[in-house]
Amino acid sequence: MIEFENVSKVYPEGTKAVKDMSFHVEKGELLALIGPSGCGKTTSMKMINRLIEPTSGTIKIHNKDIREYKISELRWNIGYVLQQIALFPHMTIEENIAVVPEMKKWKKQKVSQRIDELMNMVGLDPETYKKRVPSELSGGQQQRVGVVRALAADPDIILMDEPFSSLDPISREQLQQDIQQLQKEIQKTIVFVTHDIDEALSLGDRVCLMKEGEIVQLSTPQDLILNPINDFVKSFVGERKSPWQTAVDVMVDQSKAHIIHENDTPPPKGLYIIEDNEHLYKGAIQDGQPITLPTLSNGLHLRNATDVFEKNNTTLLPVVKGERLIGTLSYRDIVIYLQEQTKIENGVVQQ
Amino acid sequence: MSEFITVLQERQSTLLQAIWEHLQLSIIALLIAILIAVPLGLLLTRTRKVAEPIIGFTAVLQTIPSLAILAFLIPFLGIGTKPAVVALIVYALLPILRNTYTGVKEVDPALKEAATGMGMSSFRRLSRVELPLAMPVIMAGIRTSMVLIVGTTTIAALIGAGGLGELILLGIDRGGNLNLILLGAIPAALLAIILDVILRLVESTSAKSGFRSLATILIVSLLIVTTPFVFNRERQPDLVVGGKIGAEPAILMSMYKLLIEDETDLYVKTEPNLGKTDFVFEALKTGDIDIYPEFTGTAINTFLGEQANSNNPQEVYQQAKKGMKEQYNMAFLQPMEFNNTYAVATTQEIADQYGLETIGDLKSVQDELVAGFTLEFKDRQDGYQGMKEVYNLNLNIETMEAGVRQQAIKNGDVDIIDAYATEGYMIEYNLKVLDDPKNLFPPYQGAPLLLQQTVDQYPELKDILNQLGGQITKRQMQEMNYKVDSEGQEPITVARNYLRDNGFLE
Numbered sequence: 001m002i003e004f005e006n007v008s009k010v011y012p013e014g015t016k017a018v019k020d021m022s023f024h025v026e027k028g029e030l031l032a033l034i035g036p037s038g039c040g041k042t043t044s045m046k047m048i049n050r051l052i053e054p055t056s057g058t059i060k061i062h063n064k065d066i067r068e069y070k071i072s073e074l075r076w077n078i079g080y081v082l083q084q085i086a087l088f089p090h091m092t093i094e095e096n097i098a099v100v101p102e103m104k105k106w107k108k109q110k111v112s113q114r115i116d117e118l119m120n121m122v123g124l125d126p127e128t129y130k131k132r133v134p135s136e137l138s139g140g141q142q143q144r145v146g147v148v149r150a151l152a153a154d155p156d157i158i159l160m161d162e163p164f165s166s167l168d169p170i171s172r173e174q175l176q177q178d179i180q181q182l183q184k185e186i187q188k189t190i191v192f193v194t195h196d197i198d199e200a201l202s203l204g205d206r207v208c209l210m211k212e213g214e215i216v217q218l219s220t221p222q223d224l225i226l227n228p229i230n231d232f233v234k235s236f237v238g239e240r241k242s243p244w245q246t247a248v249d250v251m252v253d254q255s256k257a258h259i260i261h262e263n264d265t266p267p268p269k270g271l272y273i274i275e276d277n278e279h280l281y282k283g284a285i286q287d288g289q290p291i292t293l294p295t296l297s298n299g300l301h302l303r304n305a306t307d308v309f310e311k312n313n314t315t316l317l318p319v320v321k322g323e324r325l326i327g328t329l330s331y332r333d334i335v336i337y338l339q340e341q342t343k344i345e346n347g348v349v350q351q
Numbered sequence: 352m353s354e355f356i357t358v359l360q361e362r363q364s365t366l367l368q369a370i371w372e373h374l375q376l377s378i379i380a381l382l383i384a385i386l387i388a389v390p391l392g393l394l395l396t397r398t399r400k401v402a403e404p405i406i407g408f409t410a411v412l413q414t415i416p417s418l419a420i421l422a423f424l425i426p427f428l429g430i431g432t433k434p435a436v437v438a439l440i441v442y443a444l445l446p447i448l449r450n451t452y453t454g455v456k457e458v459d460p461a462l463k464e465a466a467t468g469m470g471m472s473s474f475r476r477l478s479r480v481e482l483p484l485a486m487p488v489i490m491a492g493i494r495t496s497m498v499l500i501v502g503t504t505t506i507a508a509l510i511g512a513g514g515l516g517e518l519i520l521l522g523i524d525r526g527g528n529l530n531l532i533l534l535g536a537i538p539a540a541l542l543a544i545i546l547d548v549i550l551r552l553v554e555s556t557s558a559k560s561g562f563r564s565l566a567t568i569l570i571v572s573l574l575i576v577t578t579p580f581v582f583n584r585e586r587q588p589d590l591v592v593g594g595k596i597g598a599e600p601a602i603l604m605s606m607y608k609l610l611i612e613d614e615t616d617l618y619v620k621t622e623p624n625l626g627k628t629d630f631v632f633e634a635l636k637t638g639d640i641d642i643y644p645e646f647t648g649t650a651i652n653t654f655l656g657e658q659a660n661s662n663n664p665q666e667v668y669q670q671a672k673k674g675m676k677e678q679y680n681m682a683f684l685q686p687m688e689f690n691n692t693y694a695v696a697t698t699q700e701i702a703d704q705y706g707l708e709t710i711g712d713l714k715s716v717q718d719e720l721v722a723g724f725t726l727e728f729k730d731r732q733d734g735y736q737g738m739k740e741v742y743n744l745n746l747n748i749e750t751m752e753a754g755v756r757q758q759a760i761k762n763g764d765v766d767i768i769d770a771y772a773t774e775g776y777m778i779e780y781n782l783k784v785l786d787d788p789k790n791l792f793p794p795y796q797g798a799p800l801l802l803q804q805t806v807d808q809y810p811e812l813k814d815i816l817n818q819l820g821g822q823i824t825k826r827q828m829q830e831m832n833y834k835v836d837s838e839g840q841e842p843i844t845v846a847r848n849y850l851r852d853n854g855f856l857e
Contacts, residue, residue, distance in 0.1 A: 049468055075470030082468075084461035090483045099479075100469050149469075159468075 001027040001189045002048060002157065007057030009043050009213075017043040019213040020057070027156075030183055030190040032204030034197060036236075040213040041193045045159050048191060049078045061157065076100050079150025079158035079188075083165055085142045087134035093119075093145055094130040100153040118148040121185070122178060140171025147179070151186070160192045164199065176203060177297065184322035197237055201225070202247050202299025209233060225250045243341040248305045249298035251337035252319045252327035259328060260285075273318045273328055281318050281325045295320045296329060302337075305329065358530040361839075366518070370538050373514035376432060376507060377500045377542070378572045380439030384496055385569070388444050389489065392451025393477060402452055409445040417442065417506045425510065425630060429639035430593075430622070435504070435512035442503050443496035450492025454485030490554040493568075494547055501543040505535065509626035511593070511634070515539045520596060520624055523754040588620035590809070593640030595631050596624045597753075598835035598842065599691070599773060599828065603644040603797060605846035610815050613856055617809070623842070627727070628653060636679070641805050642816075647671040647686055648795035652733050654679070659793035664690060667794045675800065682806045684813060685820025686796035689828040691773040693734060693792045696782040701766050709786040711742045713767065722746045723756050723765030733792055734769065741791045771795075773828040779837050818855060 002025040009018040018040040025031045033041040046052040047059060050071060059066050066074055087096050094115050101111045119126040122144040134142055143163060150158050164172040176199060183190065183203075194200050200207045201221040208218040217229050225246075228234040260272045266285045273293075274282040284293040293314060296305050298321040308317060309331065316330045359366070395402040412420075420441055424434035458481050466476040482489075508516030515535040522531030553567055592607045594600030601623045608619040622640055625631045628649060634640045647664070650671040651657050655678060659667050664686070672683040695710050697720075702708075705716050713720070728734040729750055738744050749765060757776045759765045770777065772784065772795075799816045806813055831849060834840045850856040 051464065051468055072470040072472060075468060078468075080465065080468035082461055082465055084459075086459070086461040086465035088462060088465075088480055088484075099471075103470060103475070 001025050001029075001061065002191070003058075003060040003063075004044070005058045005060070007044070007047065007054045007059060009040070009047065009052060010055045016213055018047070018054070021213070021215060022057075023208060023215060023218055025189055025191060026205075027189055028187045029205045030192055030203055032200035032207045033191065033193045033210060034195065034200040034207060035210035035216075037195065038212075039210040041208075041210050042161060044210070045161060045191050045193050048157070048159055049075050049080060072103070076104055076153055077155045077157065079152075079155040081143075081146050081150045081158065081160040081163045083162040085134075085139070085146045085166065087142055087145055087149070089134055092131050092133055093124075093137070094126075096134065096145060097130075097149050097152045099149065100155075104153050106153070114152060114154075115148075118151055119145075121182065122148055124148075138171070139167050140175060143167060143171070143175060144178070147175075147182075151182075151188070156189060158188050158190045160190060162193055162195065165195065172199075176299065179203060180297070180299070180322050184324070198245075198247065198299070201237075202249070202297075209236060221247075222250060243338055244303040245301050246337075246341075247299045248296050248302055248319055248329055249321065249326065251302070251333050252298070252329055253333050254327040256327070258316055258330070259325070271314070271316045273316070273325065275325045279324045279326075281320055281323070284318070293317055295325075297321075298326060302334065306334070355530045355533060358534055358839075362518070362534060366534060366538065369513065369515045369517055369535070370542065372512070373501070373504055373516075373539065373542060374575065376435060376439065376504050376512060376514055377497070377546070378575055379432075380436045380500050380504075381443060381493070381497050382569065382572050383436070384440045384443035384447055384500075385493060387440070388447035388492075388496075389451050392448045392489075393455060393482070395448075395452050396455040396477075396481070397473065406445070406449055406452060409448050412441045413445045415441075417503050418509065421506065421510050422629065425633040426637070429637040430510045430512075430625060430630065430634040431639055432507075432512045434510055435507035439500050439503055439507070443500050446492040446495040446499065447489070448492075450495075451485065451489045454488030454492075455481045457488070458484045487554065490550065494550050497546050497550060498543045501539060501546065505539055508624060509596070510630055511622045511625050511639075515542075517624055523752060587618075589617040590619045590642065590805075591622055591640045592619055593622040593625050593631050593634055593643040595628060595643075596626055598832045599771075599797075600644055601842035602831050602835060602846050602849075605843040606819065606850060607642055607644075607799060607816060609843070609847055609850055610818065610855060611812065614815050615809075615811060635681075635800065635802065638802070642799050642801045642812075644797045645683075645800040646691060646795035646797055647683075648692065648733065648793040650675055650683065650800070651793065652731070658732075662790045662793060664794040664796055668796060668798070676803070680803045682801050682803050682813070684799040684801070685817045686798035687819055687823045687828075688796075688821050689773055689823050689825040690794045690796055691771045691825075691828070692795040693728065694770050694772045694784040695738070695767060695787075696760075696770045696777065696784045697767045698760065699781050699783050702783040702785075707783070707785060709788050710738060710744075710791070711788070712785070713744055713746065714742065717744055717746050720747070720766035721764075722748045722767040722769075723751050723759045724748055724769045725753050725756065726750045728769040737791045741789050773825055774832055774836075776833070776836060778829055778833055822853070823849075 004021050004023050007018060007021045010016050021044060033045060035041050043052055047054050050066060097115050097118065098111050101114060115130060116126040119130065124141060124144055129137065134145070137145065146163065164175050167175065180203060192203060201224070204221060206218060206220055207224050209216045209224065211232060217224060217233050224233065225237055228237060258272055259275055260266060262274050262276050262282050266272060266288055268288045271284065271286045273284050276282050281295055284291050293312060294308060294317070296308060296317050296319045298319055316328055318325055319327050319329050395405060417438060420438040421434060424437055428434040428437060462480060462484065463476065466480045471479065504514050505516030505519055508514055508520050515538055518535030519532050522528040522535065550568070590611065592604045594604040604621045604623060608621055611617055611619050625634060631643050632654065635643060647668045648659065651659050651667065651674065655674040657674065660670055661667060668686050675681045675683045697707060707713065724735055729748060730736065735748070746767070751759060756768045757780065760768050760782070761780055770782070777784070801812070827849070831845050834845045835842050847856065
């Protein structure tokens, strides 16, 4: 979908922001770009919609060099969500959303349908909000509109530049969950810049960790945590938090030992999670009797996950990413993970 | 206060006319300034390298005194509304240009990036995002310019563009007639406030869309500006008589008008209060006016750059007439009787106290007395420069406007002033003119000055205007000036009365 081939960017004053970078983003994938500030993550992202031109190398979208597209059409097909939100303050919410569809000369009817559809999708009632101006909305609501505006003209690609970093923690968490939800529904290719490793790990299908203009490690969140290629990755991913703050997807049991297909005959003893062909969670069965169990979102912190265990008086819970079942988590998995995280040095247990 | 109301009632129609002219001038200038400065400012945001030099240039224009711009424009544009509007535009450019540029430049970079990232073209980004957001700043610039223009338009009266400045100038000229000055100044201030309120309303009601609010201003002002041309088709004059500022030129102009219209079918328009000598002379050269009364002495000193060869009025006139014909191809018709030479005057009391009779007597009191001279007099060879040489004087001088001088000597702020021999307040304040035994000041006789081609076109003018040759004594002129300056009579009335009493008119 998006391919970087030996892309470099040197700024006029001599800063080498990006050095000979090559990677690709799959269709429908959410790639999180992360790294310390000045690592070139934002530069890399802005080269995709040509807000920044690479000094050398090629970027391709749909196997075609982006310089061969008409620049306006290229950009109309790439949604853009900014850290500063940057809704146009003099336009109403609907006018903001309609900007790109209007440039694409959509019919009025179609634009207004699209606005209603998208606003509903992010939980903003169109009748209440579409005639308001941005300053009448909370930060979280504004960024929801920011996301809707990027989605409005149904682009294939969406670029998000630290979209939630200016929000309060509660709005941020909600929006992160919404994005995960949306991603499952709309299947866009998303390049997501963030400096928050938890956000990168929980949202990204893959995470691209950068340092000084180069890719250090590009892999799945689990891989990044379990197999860091060097100390930099280890320290960047791990050291900043206690194991209790780790997202549960790191410790998920993906062996399917406790998962059965909905058409299977349920075993008479034990607790099992049921999935369908689409790997969607269908329910749970204990000792042959169907029971209801809540799901754990893969980004949920371990500390919060244990609360769910307690509340439901269970030893096993399904873990989902979006709606897809990715595995199960049991007290046993948690204990094993915590043990792995704990080193013993000189007879003293270290966290 | 009651006096002010009387003046207001007397001059009601003049006032309305003046307000209307003022409004028209201001709006035309503002309109053109907006049409130039806003697009230019927008263009500069796209070519930042040249922006600062260009804005700097308009700032330089702003520093030039308005009077200097007017004087500079006369050789190119003549007198009247045209140069006035140009000068006002020059003044209005900077605030609009700078605010447009700054307003657009200061739009949040994140919004510009969002617009660009969403695929807006440069023009679309400008019209949809930058201009609407910069609108309050641009409007602030327009409002600043508007106040500047309404204020500066008062100066435009100096070159015959009319407006409220005419009343103010008249007031200053008539010895600081406060009522007249207020009659011009108060409406000017009100006009500025009202226009400001209107612009603010336009701004707040349509702050959303940049182009729309600009367009509203443009259309409304265009209507105001063009209405008079639709409804008011004034008859084009055949001849325009001009004159410097002051009662005397105004009376003489009126006489010319009355005489010409009495004996021919020509329609004559008067263009009074045209400011200083240079302004009027330029206006005559460019053909904006056809006739104006000028002094023989001034023609020799100022236009021909010569010294008078004699102190005989007739010889001085012949020298002036010959010179003007040869150098400028102008006809200088016969001069009137009175000699309005420069004079140095003091109060009768001071003259008695120090025993002052001649200019030379001032030598003995030069450290005690203060002189209030006009800037022009101070610098002229046939003025204070000559006094220094011929009478070996070194006075304490304060320079002031002509109209302020008489007030200053009345209040005792100064003891000696320069004056014209015929000025009306000589009588009113009982001033004593000091004798000039060394004939420093050449004779200054007033006579009609015209382009030769005007005389060729209307040969009858020569006889008509020459009727005044040798007429009007110094005493008569003083009295007529007094009636206008101090009794508030209209120059045309005073002129008509003189012409009737002396048998020139029925």
